[in-house]
Amino acid sequence: MRGHLPDENPGFVGRRTELERVSAALAEHRLVTVTGVGGVGKTRLALRAAHRAAAGCPDGAWWTDLAQLDGERLLVALVADSVDLADHTPGTATTGLCRRLADDRLLLVLDSCEHLAEPCARLVTELLAAAPGLTVLATSRRPLGVAGERVVGLDPLPPAGRDALELLRRAAGEDFPAAGPAGEICVRLEGIPLALELAAAQIRLQGAEAVRDQLGTRLDAPPGARFDLLAHTERVWPTRHQTLRAAIGWSHELSTPLERLLWARLSVFRGPFDLASATAVCAGGPLNRATLPGALDGLVRSSVVRPPDGAGRLRMLDTIREYGATWLDRTGETGTVADRHAAHFRGLARRAETEWHGARQLHWYRTADAHHTDLRTALDRLLRTDPDAALDLVGSVAFAWSCRGRLREARDGLEQALLLSEARGRTRARALWALGVTLVLQGESGPAQEVSERCAREARYTEHTEPSPYEEAPRDDRDRPGDLTEHGGGVATPGRPGDLTEHGRGGPAPGRPGDLTEHDGGGPTPGGHRARPGDLTLDAAALAGLLALTTGRPMAAYVVVGHVLDVARGGPADSAARLRCHLVRVFALTGLGRLAEARERALHLRALCEELDEHWTRTALEYQLALTGLLEGDPAAASGHARAMLEGTRSLGASLGVALGLDVLATALAAAGDGERAADVSGTGEAYWRSTGQPRRGLPGLRALREKYTDTARATIGEPAYEEIFVRALTGPPQDGLDRALRGPRRD
Numbered sequence: 054m055r056g057h058l059p060d061e062n063p064g065f066v067g068r069r070t071e072l073e074r075v076s077a078a079l080a081e082h083r084l085v086t087v088t089g090v091g092g093v094g095k096t097r098l099a100l101r102a103a104h105r106a107a108a109g110c111p112d113g114a115w116w117t118d119l120a121q122l123d124g125e126r127l128l129v130a131l132v133a134d135s136v137d138l139a140d141h142t143p144g145t146a147t148t149g150l151c152r153r154l155a156d157d158r159l160l161l162v163l164d165s166c167e168h169l170a171e172p173c174a175r176l177v178t179e180l181l182a183a184a185p186g187l188t189v190l191a192t193s194r195r196p197l198g199v200a201g202e203r204v205v206g207l208d209p210l211p212p213a214g215r216d217a218l219e220l221l222r223r224a225a226g227e228d229f230p231a232a233g234p235a236g237e238i239c240v241r242l243e244g245i246p247l248a249l250e251l252a253a254a255q256i257r258l259q260g261a262e263a264v265r266d267q268l269g270t271r272l273d274a275p276p277g278a279r280f281d282l283l284a285h286t287e288r289v290w291p292t293r294h295q296t297l298r299a300a301i302g303w304s305h306e307l308s309t310p311l312e313r314l315l316w317a318r319l320s321v322f323r324g325p326f327d328l329a330s331a332t333a334v335c336a337g338g339p340l341n342r343a344t345l346p347g348a349l350d351g352l353v354r355s356s357v358v359r360p361p362d363g364a365g366r367l368r369m370l371d372t373i374r375e376y377g378a379t380w381l382d383r384t385g386e387t388g389t390v391a392d393r394h395a396a397h398f399r400g401l402a403r404r405a406e407t408e409w410h411g412a413r414q415l416h417w418y419r420t421a422d423a424h425h426t427d428l429r430t431a432l433d434r435l436l437r438t439d440p441d442a443a444l445d446l447v448g449s450v451a452f453a454w455s456c457r458g459r460l461r462e463a464r465d466g467l468e469q470a471l472l473l474s475e476a477r478g479r480t481r482a483r484a485l486w487a488l489g490v491t492l493v494l495q496g497e498s499g500p501a502q503e504v505s506e507r508c509a510r511e512a513r514y515t516e517h518t519e520p521s522p523y524e525e526a527p528r529d530d531r532d533r534p535g536d537l538t539e540h541g542g543g544v545a546t547p548g549r550p551g552d553l554t555e556h557g558r559g560g561p562a563p564g565r566p567g568d569l570t571e572h573d574g575g576g577p578t579p580g581g582h583r584a585r586p587g588d589l590t591l592d593a594a595a596l597a598g599l600l601a602l603t604t605g606r607p608m609a610a611y612v613v614v615g616h617v618l619d620v621a622r623g624g625p626a627d628s629a630a631r632l633r634c635h636l637v638r639v640f641a642l643t644g645l646g647r648l649a650e651a652r653e654r655a656l657h658l659r660a661l662c663e664e665l666d667e668h669w670t671r672t673a674l675e676y677q678l679a680l681t682g683l684l685e686g687d688p689a690a691a692s693g694h695a696r697a698m699l700e701g702t703r704s705l706g707a708s709l710g711v712a713l714g715l716d717v718l719a720t721a722l723a724a725a726g727d728g729e730r731a732a733d734v735s736g737t738g739e740a741y742w743r744s745t746g747q748p749r750r751g752l753p754g755l756r757a758l759r760e761k762y763t764d765t766a767r768a769t770i771g772e773p774a775y776e777e778i779f780v781r782a783l784t785g786p787p788q789d790g791l792d793r794a795l796r797g798p799r800r801d
Contacts, residue, residue: 055786056113056159057135058103065097066223067216074205075102079160079188082203083181086166086191089207091372092247092297095192096164098207103162103190111784112157112186120165120371121323121426124433125172130462132176136161137744137787139458139708146461147176149746151183158186165371166193174199210244217244224253224356227261234261241268241296247372248300254356255307267303301376304355311348314340316357317384320377321394324426325366333397334390364423391434398424398431399442402449409453410629412666415704421453422706432466440473441480448484455491456669458708458745463491482511482589489596494709498604505596512589586617591630598637607644614638626661632670639677643684652681672701672710679717683724683758691721696795703791711791712741716759718794723762728770729778735763736782737790744787 075098078085087095100116107114117135122128129146138153154161161180166173174197177189181199191197196204210217215231217239222229229235238261242248255264305313318335319326326334332345340348352358353367361367369377381387401424405417421428428450435443447466454463467488471481485508492501586594594617601610614634625635635658642651655674662671675698682691695718702710715738723731767775782790 056107056110056115057137058107058114058116058162059100061100061104062097065101066220067210067214068094068098068101071098071205071207072101072105075099075190076105078203078205079106079190082201083187084177084189084191084197084199084202085205086193086196086202087205087207088193088196090209090245090297091194091375092245092370093207093209094246095207097246099162099164099190099192103160106160106188106190110158110160110188112159113786114160114162116162116164118164119169119173122169123323123430125169126433126465127429127462128169128172128176130459130465132161132163133461134459137708139460139745147179149461151180152746153743154180154184154187156186157184160188160190163189163191166191166197167195170195170197173197210239210246210249212240212242212244214244217249220246221249221253221256224250225256225261227256229261234265237265238268241265242300243296245297245300247370248297250356251300251304254354255304258354267307268300297372301373304357305376305380308355308357309348309351311340311344312351312355312357313380314338314384315345315348316352316373316377317381318377318386318390319352319358319369320374320381321387321390322369322374322427323430324424325362325368326427327361327365327367330397330401330424330427331367333400334394337393366423392438394427395431395434395438395442395446398428399435399446399449402428402446405453406449409669410632410665410667414666415668418453418456418668418705421450422457425454425459429462429466432470436469436473440470441476444470444474444476444484445480446470448480448487451484451487452490455487455494456710457706460491460495464488464495467491477511478515479589482508482515482593485511486589486592486596490599493596493600493603496603498600501600505593505600508596509590509593512587512593515589516587585620585622588628588630591617591621591628591634595630595633595637598634598641602637602640602644607641610637611641611645614641624661625658626665626667632658632662632667636670636673636677639674643677643680648681648685652678652685655681668701668705672698672705675701676710676713676717679714679721680755683717683721683755686724688721688724692718692725695721699791699795708741708744712738712745715741715791715794717755720755720759720762723766724758726769728766728775731763731766732770732775732778733782733790734794736779737785737787737794739779739783740785740787740790 075085075087079102087099089095103114103116115136117132119128119131122131129150133146133150133153136150136153136159138150163173163177170193173191173193177191177197177199180187181189181201196202210220213236218229218231218236221235221239227235235256238252238256239249242252252264252268255267305316308316315331315335318340319331321334322330328346328349331349332342336342336345349358349367353360357369357373359368359370378387381390402421405421408414408417428446432443432446435446443466447463447470451463451467454460467484471484471488474481485504489501489504489508492498492504594614598610598614601607601613614637618631618634618638621631621634623631626632635654639651639655639658642648642654655677659671659674659678662668662674675694679691679694679698682688682694695714699711699714699718702714715734719731719735719738722734
């Protein structure tokens with residue numbers, strides 16, 4: 054089934070009437086909002102209703118947790134991510150999301166809208182207008198106020214009813230009788246589910262009678278005296294439901310001083326966290342590496358922190374996190390802990406970049422993805438407080454974001470940081486390179502050209518060279534050997550304009566001013582010779598080459614990377630930048646028709662990547678080898694390499710890469726005469742292309758081959774059969790289609 058919903062909470066109890074009301078409302082209204090006080094169970098009810106409704110949604114039910122946002126700037130990006138839209142298109146984010154949903158019949162759940170009610174209302178209004186088949190289920194402490202909204206109010210469980218007692222029994226793990234302390238606890242806590250869960254945690258520690266007595270002392274006090282510890286609580290705690298406030302305050306009082314301090318400091322995390330991150334951010338004073346794990350275990354035992362998931366990540370419910378944040382503010386530590394949080398995730402981003410080249414690449418790629426929410430939180434903090442550090446953070450992680458399909462977030466963060474920061478040198482050059490790659494992937498060749506030139510200049514500035522071979526010549530659409538006036542994005546040849554020496558690699562003739570020689574100092578050598586290019590220059594050349602490839606100029610790509618590789622010190626796999634340049638050269642050779650040379654170089658690079666256990670470049674090389682197999686008339690080899698590429702892109706979560714790989718595989722299957730499987734794979738590929746928001750694209754040579762062999766496949770099995778298989782794959786779960794595509798012989 055298409056879509057994505059979290060697993061249901063096994064502690065869901067009762068709510069039969071409310072569930073029927075929500076289900077009936079979803080059948081008749083396009084926007085249904087479940088409202089109620091914090092902790093009353095809105096999320097659980099919405100999740101149960103969404104699971105029930107999913108079967109009637111051909112394009113699935115999709116879940117978006119808005120509690121992780123502290124502002125509206127990333128609202129559209131988060132919703133897009135939740136519906137598997139890795140939007141690669143330029144223009145406004147809302148436009149891409151509207152286009153993605155326009156023809157679908159699906160349910161979109163927006164959980165925890167209350168702190169973003171107005172921007173949510175605007176977004177929902179646009180989406181409902183653009184997508185006639187869309188239904189939205191929202192949860193919020195107040196209605197969104199959108200025309201046509203159906204509001205379903207959710208009250209606590211009946212305090213004296215069996216559902217409240219059953220919830221307490223399940224949470225505490227004890228079979229209490231209806232009469233006795235447990236029943237009194239349910240009544241005192243007014244049947245509020247979150248309050249009952251907190252009480253159940255204390256029952257496991259102290260017993261039901263002790264909990265009843267403690268609650269009696271607190272809740273029998275006048276309302277104004279029940280919970281005097283917070284200021285300005287009316288924003289979070291509606292006055293008609295002081296009971297939950299008292300229950301959370303009671304849990305807070307029962308916590309040890311170290312647990313209370315940790316509770317407050319943990320509130321800075323917007324997403325899941327692990328012990329290492331909690332220690333790095335929250336340690337200080339009496340909380341240290343020795344005492345913090347025990348305090349964290351105590352918060353888990355008392356249900357303040359949810360138990361770790363399979364990956365060891367913990368989290369706090371939004372209502373409890375808000376309480377901790379208020380305490381953190383009262384301690385005067387909000388800014389200090391937020392700065393620690395930002396510094397920690399800046400360090401994590403830098404570590405992920407450092408580990409990109411090598412065996413830990415996939416681990417750190419996934420680590421950055423798992424901590425995406427808090428990386429964004431840290432970036433937002435640094436953009437306000439330390440733009441230079443913000444540039445460092447986003448420059449470290451933006452390439453991984455782009456690979457993951459988060460192009461809008463990468464571009465937004467990079468452009469803001471580059472605008473606000475005055476930092477020069479490596480940090481700026483790296484950020485410009487990442488921005489250039491992002492723009493290329495979005496198909497924005499004009500802005501990418503300008504950024505490529507800026508990247509080359511910053512690389513030259515940083516590596517202390519004179520004006521070098523990486524300055525763009527006047528723009529010209531010509532791309533023929535012997536007349537090179539443009540090398541494709543930031544690189545032009547010194548010496549005579551248009552002169553190509555050494556097989557068209559664009560280097561100056563020996564002895565001319567600007568000749569690149571063996572000198573490896575920091576600046577020009579005596580006699581005008583230049584230093585060897587470093588990694589920043591190599592990446593600037595790789596960016597220029599990538600831009601040239603995607604705009605149909607393989608000779609320019611070949612020249613620009615060939616020039617720097619011919620004079621750079623080190624082997625192809627000595628750094629990520631060198632590897633990227635060699636990858637561009639392989640694709641350029643393919644585009645120039647030098648297939649045997651391209652295949653030989655690709656196989657050599659792939660072997661090096663396998664030794665390193667490097668994934669990203671290896672996956673790209675499998676794509677190139679698949680293309681080469683097609684162009685050489687070997688569809689079986691092309692299919693094997695395409696499947697290897699698809700396995701790599703799936704592990705990286707790269708929708709664009711999956712779409713490209715499926716296109717190559719479909720073409721190879723059609724070329725081999727397997728029309729039915731070609732139609733199935735092509736339909737799945739179209740589904741992935743739609744998830745990127747872009748029409749099908751790829752290297753020009755592949756487009757021609759795909760059109761040729763698709764026509765052959767249609768003729769072989771008949772147009773009606775082809776269309777039936779294609780549409781079935783297009784409208785089915787894309788992951789299932791990818792699984793089918795991967796069944797087959799692997800490459801050698």
